[in-house]
Amino acid sequence: MPIVQSMVSTPSSSAPLAPAQTLWVPGTPPLELRVWGRKPRGGAAPLVLHFHGGAFVSGDLDSGACLAELLASSGAVVASLAYPLAPAHRFPDAVEAGYAALEWLHKQRTRLAGSTAPLFLAGEEAGGNLAAAVALMARDRAHPPLAGQILVAPMLDPCNATASLRQTMGEATGCKWMDGWQQYLRGPMDAEHPYAVPGRAQRLAGLPPALILTGGDDPMRDEALAYAERLRGAGIAVHSGVLPSTTGWPDSLSEQPAQECPCAVEVREHFRAFFQAATPPPPS
Template sequence: MPAPLTVRPAPSTHTDNAIALACGQEVVVRTYGSKKAGETLPLVVHFHGGAFISGTLDNGCTVAHLFEAAGARVVSVAYPLAPEHPFPKPLEIGYGVLQWAFKHRARLAGKGAQVYLAGEEAGGNLAAGVCMMARDQRHPPLAGQILLSPMLDPCVGTASVRAATGAATDCKWAQGWHQFLRSAYDAVHPYAVPSAAQRLAGLPPTLMLVGQDDPMRDEALAYAARLEAAGLSVTRHVFAKAQQWPDALLAPDTRPCPCAKEVQDQFQRFFATTRCPPSP
């Protein structure tokens, strides 16, 4: 398979810091972007991909830079990986970072900053699961969730996955699900598999982005359709030029991605339609 084509927008500064969560644990987060005095920006809590079993903050920099280029501050999470840390540990850490980001949102993104969850591939699953946790805990309030090629189907049997994997009897996504889920019970837990959730009411607006030849396309669009059927606000877009998604989202490169401008435009439009006026 040829090397993935990826995007690296203009270099920017980012900082890595270990933060203390309310549960008493520490986690490293990488913060992208900056804000001017008096400015209020969207604040995105972001989860990188890696099929639950691999990936670092570096694998999240392509998408994080695209969010930054769209005018957001980004807090990217170095969540723990399976198999050492299967479900629910990554979700618990992710929810802790969301609470931390909301508490510090004025410093990070300005007074009254709206908070979003986002992720690609396995990170899209975590973002969707943490979104449900926030709904059920009634805190913090979210302006939206942004899911790029999210892993949502532990059966790994959709037509788009089969088209991408061919005659292979195993794939990295199947391996990742196997390591992430500890039992059959986990496979029907709504935080582990948000697409299987019976209750969708109360979730914030969703932006769903996939590629035309994306292995995750069918499961992502099926979840978007379920959200819509539940009466929720959903914006979906299928990129014709999203080459080798989701892999291209995980491997930073200096070569330009044909869909970078389209992705940034989708982010900006979603921010514009979901952000509320800053609270006084």
């Protein structure tokens, strides 16, 4: 994917982040957003709606702070969503909450990130599933326009039958990702719904460009790469990367501060390049 000159500001990773602020998306109940990064003077920054991981049943804004901070230190304004968790809230509650937050952010983009701010989705593990699902929903509802989707170790296959997952689990008898799917889906029919399982979506054309990152030891590796190939086959611009086999992903993404996240430097560079490449150049 070529890098193009853009109107988006991408400050250096050494620049201090603005303190996170809390915003609320109106609704019943209202949805909490934790916002990282700052609107640049005289320009615009990528505006990212971020979904934390936790196998659909756990996780919160604190556990999602690692990836949110990495995104923000790559030049974005990042709004991390406290979405409703299963089993109290099964599919499609989290996806609909994500879409509501996306619509609200689109309306607030001038205030938060600049009038020309491009809009992105991002998430890790189950949050990667939700980011992909909301991208499908935004395409189907023809609004809002998206500049890209960032999926990190995304949880896309309820069958849990990939080689990478089997290699990671070894002889273990329990699988938290399988348990998470069982608590998230209402029944077998949901496993065929593209918003529940984007990896099984039959129609992928018209989606925004994607950055898909996984690790060599990531149990989600095979399903992430399979989705990347399916997107490419549908004509979607995709950049995918497999980082070294010492990431400990996806668990380590919620267990350490951003600066200590395995492969933090590489991840940040992937983010920065994707923001630049997915943003239209300024008019000549």
